[in-house]
Amino acid sequence: MRRSTRPLVAWTAVVAALAATVSGCGFLGLGGDAPGDLQVYSARHYDLEQAFVDFEKDTGLKVDFIYGDDSELLERLKAEGDETPADLFVTVDAGNLWNAAHQGELAPVDSEVLEASVPAEYQDPENRWFGLALRARTVAYNPDAVDPAEFDTQDTYAGLGDPKWKGRLCMRDSTEAYTQSLVASLIDLHGRERAQEIVQGWMDNDVDIMSNDILLLEALDAGTCDVALVNHYYYARELADNPDLDVKLFWASQDGAGTHVNLSGAGIVKSSDAPEKAQRLLEWLASDGQEEFVGDNHEFPVNPSVQPDDLVASFGDFKKMPINAEAYGQLNTEAVDLLAEVGYE
Template sequence: MRRRPLYVTTGILTAMTAVVTGCGTLGLGEQPADLQIYSARHYDLEGAFGQFTDETGITVEFISGDDAELLERLKAEGDDTPADVFMTVDAGNLWNAARQDELAAISSPALDEAVPEDLRDPQDRWFGLAMRARTLTYNPDNVDPAEFDTQESYAGLADPKWKGRLCMRDATSAYTQSLVASLIDLHGREKALEIVEGWVANDVEIMSNDVLLLESIDAGTCDVGINNHYYLARTLEENPELNVDLFWASQDGAGTHVNISGAGVVDGADNAEDAQRLIEWLATDGQNAFVDANHEFPVNPAVEPEPTIAAFGEFERMPLNAEAYGDLNAEAVDLLAEAGYR
């Protein structure tokens, strides 16, 4: 049986919160929770985990931090890790954790039914739980959506007609890196480099976060950007007058780029049975509790998206290749640097 230390390592962990029926934050020295979760997903976890505890009686403690930091912590702790579940954002991070043998293969007919095949590990070591689409956003006063290339919308932004009109995220963003990795996977490196060089030639303005990007489009600083859909939904909640519309990318081609939040049972977990039960719940009965507050799309096709994002309309998504997102990440970073994208 592994030890369950209750200390927080300075500089590694950003928060430590427990969800216990009838209780609040777990204090040091109290009985540890049934499940320990290392989570790089920071969106509204308390509500979903609290509902899980209410329905099952299984208490949950989660420690949040950066994806890479938490994975390194898992590796450093080895057999002594207190973690039962590793939860992260970006399919490439899930693939990397599995590749480094930190996640256990599990057998779950419930997850096989709830999670589409390309949104879970072929060896059943991790499962997607929430889906986000990274697509085009634009100012309708300045852009006619008929201007967009419906076959290859991301590549279409390299067209000189968009010069001085583009805003995008920085090269250090996992969103940017996974999008470029998917373009390498889809088109090959030479074509992907040509696309990114086209963005740079169009004097793309680099933004540090998606909210700033949307605000810039609304203000007319730029006309078009690439955003995760849920940032638009959240910003519209706060400002219904926001003058930004969404365009589903590449609907006559490969489809809109998507990524996931997901989780796996830590290899050698003390409480692997309840860890699997939590992941199954999050993909089935708990799907809406997990995704709705952050306006993410459910991975489970039997679960309806919440109304704000349902209003964006249906779309065809690009099949997700987690191995490409992970394995091609370093190449995507190099390509961005070669293209002069910062």
């Protein structure tokens, strides 16, 4: 395995940074220095404020933010307990949604709007969280170096362990929820032994590990890597900025289980001081604000009445692997252990 250099951020530094954010003026807010009507803990960073600006215009409610990693924000909620200022928890991973609910941090919601807007497969059976956007983790490749006919259409992820890909692969690091949930989905689909064989196959092909999807796409475009696994919306954002990007997408495993997808979603914090307002925000994001929420970041909407933006729609329809949030949450530790066991950093 080859690993690209990246800076390491200590947990204490992250906590200190978050603490500094809430000292003094309180939050990263849209409504000035005064605390807003709603406080959102969000692991989803990209273009989030614009969607909430529209919510503020529509409702007159001010929204403030704390940003961080999914697991960091969940630990913060648990540490703050009943004293947390958070009203809504927004995460970018179905496993983390499940964990937040399982650990008692999210409140059940009775909402006809949410039931009508979010398909049952993308919400908690006990109504503690609701998916808001879909992101596919699939194959990207350099078309000058790869004929898409080379890919295994039955199990594309496993097929990347074929020796023909040796020295040609680059992937995201093991600390990311995207990597962990992909591996958890492989464990859920194939069992631990087979999933480990798949990841070991990547390692045997001398995979180059990088710290973010943008670096992966840049490596593909530059020809220093032939094939990568990326979230589709990173590709869409790069393509929007550079229409000449020398990278193509391939929908994985279309003759098999389908392409791995994950959820960006939210739930109302159990200790919220404003649960009715938080529910209003959650409902808005799933209905009237859905197009704005997903469009700026080129994600797929969960609301079936909302269409993806034109660029994402141009990627074509594809078969999605069913999302098992409980499995992603329960198998996360096993996925992390598996990655460590094979030396995937």
